[in-house]
Amino acid sequence: MSTRHTFYALNPATEQTLAGQFAEHNQADVNLAASAAHEVAKSFRQTSPKTRSLLLQAIADCLEEQREAIVERANLESALPPARLNGELSRTTAQLRLFADVVEGGLWQEAIFDTANPNREPLAKPDIRRQNIGLGPVAVFGASNFPLAFSTAGGDTASALAAGCPVVVKGHPAHPGTSEIVAKCIAKAIEAQQLPQAIFTLxxxxxxxxxxxxxxxxxxxxxxxxxxxxxxxxxxxLAQSRSEPIPFYGELGASNPVFILSHRMAEHAQSLAEEYILSMNMGCGQFCTKPAVVFVAKSKASEEFIATVRQGIKQQPGQTMLTGGIKHNYLVQSEERASQSGLTRTQSQPDNGVPSMLFETTSDEWRNNPQWQEEIFGPQSIIVVCEDDQDMLQLSTNLAGSLTATIHAEEPDYPIASRLLDELEEVAGRIVFNGWPTGVEVSYAMVHGGPYPASTMPASTSVGAEAIKRWLRPVAYQSVPEALLPDALKSQNPLSVRQSVDGK
Structure with a gap:
């Protein structure tokens, strides 16, 4: 591709320039990539589920072969530790293999039949069959905080390829070397499966x-x-203002509220405090599911909980953030929040890296400051002290959309927990019980999304098998001869997919 400029990656731990220069792609490159993807979109969509399954498995195998090089480069570009990156790479290959199973399983096609009834009065009922097909070329933006699992070969790319959609990835500029190694793995797998390279471009x-x-x-x-x-x-x-508006699946920001009810707090104050500290500081607080606000009721147990959290925060070591820009925003936003009345702050004093910060406030102050629901990306969280569990329940009725919401409760708390669950269903894509929201299982039932601002399309998920549906649209085939129907809709069912006939 033609380029005019190049750029370099920086090591966020040392602020030194890393080896390698990378092309600054431009409008001409976008035109070439998107046009090439369009040219192959129909033929790729019509490939067999087996072909796409083999492609996804081959990509996973190639990534495993390059594990050492990928982790080494990702560590230099993100400052994330090798153990974390090895785990993330395993998650990435697991996602690819999950979608290999999903695409062969055939449930995504949703083959639905309405049988004909030529004798129906006053009009005959036609034969109608429906399936899902790929939308066409899709764009995927790499994420700063997950250089592998939410980037070049991450969940969006895996689910889109499974759906039969060519993918154009806009790599995150913080880890171009990692993206390049991964892209070469994808290209190798595409070549091995004898598919056109235009189905994937970085x-x-x-x-x-x-x-x-x-x-x-x-x-x-x-x-x-x-x-x-x-x-x-x-x-x-921008996506909505196009002459042809398109779906934009954005995962944007979330406070991921946690509610600790009184009986649970009375029995587990110490362990809850320790788990909270670990969850909010995991990955330097740069997980999209970080618990950014915790609601507790006044009690001796909650006082013990808060005291333990304060002490734990003071002892937190400094961590390196993903980029200099992210570090700057974290420090500026945290200082701005600390300057507002109604909050107290406890923070660590590390020799290196950014400090962890705990803010505390009351339920009345929380009601008067809705801006505190806005996420600060980094190791920071707020504890809101409520008068009692009923006060806590009232606060749950005025929350912004989140990826997750968490309830900690013992059986005597269940009457309140039940009412709380009803409220949290309105604002969260995933509800966690007696756990912590960090960590998203890659599975068939997972939902990673939620009402705005958690996501722009709350009816979808970016993680799990159902993510394939983001890249599909339904098509109905009325009175089409059997010989011309897609395989998934033929009566003899050559693909052995589940078929729904007249609602059964």
Missing amino acids: LQGTSHELGQAVVSHPAIKAVGFTGSIHGGRALFD
Whole structure:
């Protein structure tokens, strides 16, 4: 591809330039990638589920072969420890293999039959059969906090390829070397399966204009994005303002509220405090499911809980954030929050890295300051002390959309927990009971999404088997001869997919 400029990656731990220079792709490159994807979209969509399954498995195998190189480079570009990155790479290959099973399983096709009734009065009923097909070329934006599992070969790419959609990835500029190694693995797998290379393209660059060009291109039919509310909302608005608006699946920001009810607190104050500290500081607080606000009721047990959390925060070692820009925003936003009345702050004093911060407030102050629900990306969280469990329940009725919501309760708490559950269903995509929200299982039932601002499309998930549906649309075939029908809709069912006939 033609390029005009190059850029380099920085090591966020040392702030030194890393080896390797990377092309700054431009509008011409976007045109080439998207047009090539459009050219092969129909033929790729019509490949057999087995073909796409083998492709996904081959990508996973290639990534495993390059594990050492991928982890080494990702560590340099993100400062995430090798153990975390090895786990993330295993999650990435597991996602690919899950979608290999999903695409062969056939449930995603949703083969639905309405049988004909030529004798129906006053009009004969036609034969109608329906299935899902791929939308066409999709764009995927790499995420800063997951250089593997939510980036070049991450869940969006895996689910889109499973759906039969070519993918144009806009790599995150913080880890271009990692993205390049992964992209070469994907290219190798595509070649091994004798498929056209145009079904996958990696575009790299540091400008906002590159991402805007990708979203604006008429060949792109949907977008997957994980990032900030500001950046995601700008791209969402762009996707909707096109002459042909397209789905924009944005995961933007969440406070992931946690409610600890009184009997649970009375029995487990110490362990809850320790688990909370671990969850909010995991990955330097840069997980999208970090518990950013915890609600507790006044009691001796909650006082013990808060005292333990304060002490634990003071002892937290400094951690390196993903990029200099993320570090700057974390420190500026935290200081701005600390300057507001109604909050107290406890923080660590590390020799290196950024400090962890705990804010505390009352339920009345929380009601008067809705801006405190806005996520600060980093190792920071707020404890809201309520008058009692009823006060806590009232606060649950005025929460912004979140990826998760958590309830900690013992059986005597269940009457309140039941009412709380009803409220939290309105605001969260996943509800956790007696656990912590960090850690998202890659499975068939998982939902990773939620009402805005957690996501722009709350009826979908970015993690788990159901993510494939983001890249599909239904088509009905009325009175089409059997010989011309897609395989999934033929009466002899050559693909052995589950077929729903007249609602059964």
